[in-house]
Amino acid sequence: MGAISLRKVVKRYGIGPKANQVIHGVDAEIADGEFVVIVGPSGCGKSTLLRMVAGLEEITSGEIAIAGRVVNDKEPSERDIAMVFQNYALYPHMTVFDNMAYGLKIAKVPMAEIRTRVDQAAKILELGPFLARKPRELSGGQRQRVAMGRAIVRKPAVFLFDEPLSNLDAKLRAQTRLEIQKLHGALRTTSLFVTHDQVEAMTLAERMIVMNAGRMEQIGTPDEVYHRPATTFVAGFIGSPPMNLVRGRASASGFAAGEQLLPLETPAPREGELVLGVRPEHVEIETDASPATWPLRVQALEMLGAERLVYGLLGDALFTARLDATLPHPKVGDIVGLRAAPSHLHWFDAATSARVEAAPRAAHAAAS
């Protein structure tokens, strides 16, 4: 019912040589019932993309199809979508009931039907006692639920969420995240959810689209995106603290990061200029830097409760390691040895920043 196809979607503001292109040809297929999160830093075009699906921004070129129907020239109300806005966009002078019923009233749905649908949505969202109130008499979380209720009652083919949680406090955000998950489990409506928060993206997404500067960097499940980032951007964006990226030159003897030669247990996938990526949680620290390990000069420590972050210099590159807080930890100024399993090393092309598949993985696949 609610599959979404984006085909070479481009958005350009202005015309002629001064035009400002913000979306550079995005292709994606979103299956019916899927929950897809679009994540990226601010200004990457994720909201613009969502608004193009909603019909609030014109599509410069390319095609957007919802449920198999190209909707480029359709008004938002004709696209069978419902949108939840960042600041909720509730009509301030209408009661909660009227807010939810407004779209249905315009669509000339009979009053009895409106009442049952709104009551149903209010029940799911636990808004029953508030139906007669005005939005200003509600808390942020309740307003958020009304905004979702307004989307639910229309029974659309697609839900569009534009950073709906960013105005909530941390505790409420976690709670609402769970509610959205529950809701999607119950309704199975195709959902497109935009956020800049990677925790939201990782927890909510069945698949996620990572965007940067108007381009789609990667589309995949949270697992794929975390374990096999397609570009250095994705590697640096997903994960907290972000993946360490060390630029250097791979050769038969190891990986030369500046002056520092890092020994490798298994050779890099190819020789030449590469970027080595290692997640802070995937390194172990040995207090005596043996020649087989990478020497890290410790510069700062941060205690976060369950874990401890160790900041230091590897050659001339900044490097972060994450340690279990119960383990003995180095002091500032120490030189410690880092060890990372070959399967936890990520390789990227230094010029294109695209992922270079590690050789052992291929060998392993061939062997099995």
Place this chain on the structure above:
Amino acid sequence: MIERRPFLNVLSHGVLLIGVLVVAFPVYLTFVASTHTAQEILQAPMPLLPGNQLVHNYVAALTGSEHGPGSAAPVGRMMWVSLVTALVISLGKIAISLLSAFAIVYFRFPFKQLVFWMIFVTLMLPVEVRIFPTYQVVSDLGMLNTWSGLTVPLIASATATFLFRQFFMTVPDELVEAARTDGAGPMRFFKDILVPLSATSIAALFVIQFIYGWNQYLWPLLMATQENMYPVVIGIKRMISGGDQAQQWNLVMATAILAMLPPALVVVLMQRWFVKGLVDTEK
């Protein structure tokens, strides 16, 4: 300001009392004068307490039954003329400026900026500056001594358009977009969302414009030449004849009080909305 000293308290109350006296005493005097006979008022000193002619004077003024040296046109009719003009002008101004502000803020059309600036520039031209060309147009259209002649030229309002434009620009874009996804067309959005949201501004504007319309003097003076189209403000002036005859001051004062009542009523009844409209906006 924050200090609470007895001396400052006394001083500030004293200043306030003097202010109230300066403003209220003439009004009180007008009222007192409207309750005496013409002879009693002319005595020196003039009585400072209300007399017993209240009903008589007001009935006489409203019906125009007592002839003095000045005009004795019935004030009742003038009040009606004033009321209709003030209502048409204020409601007309609100309707037209709401729509033009809606067009300027929410629609894209050629020369939009130019149109806005043209409206804005007329802010700097008060009615008096363009009164002769306006008179020419109204007289050519045969609208002298008509209701439309009294009201239409005063309806267009740059101030109100500007005020609504400023208000509409503070309405969040998401609200427009939410309405669009809900399937509301432009006029539906205007009617269901924009107008209810502007309710307090509309109320404030109504109060201001009602008083503006009620107090019109120069335009009706030029435009209306028949007694049955005079508003009450002109009526007062016409009750006082030149020369040394004994004026019917009691009736003039009764008319003045009558002329003050409707604007005062509008302010008192709409005060809550008026203040709300000026200080906060519900969004």
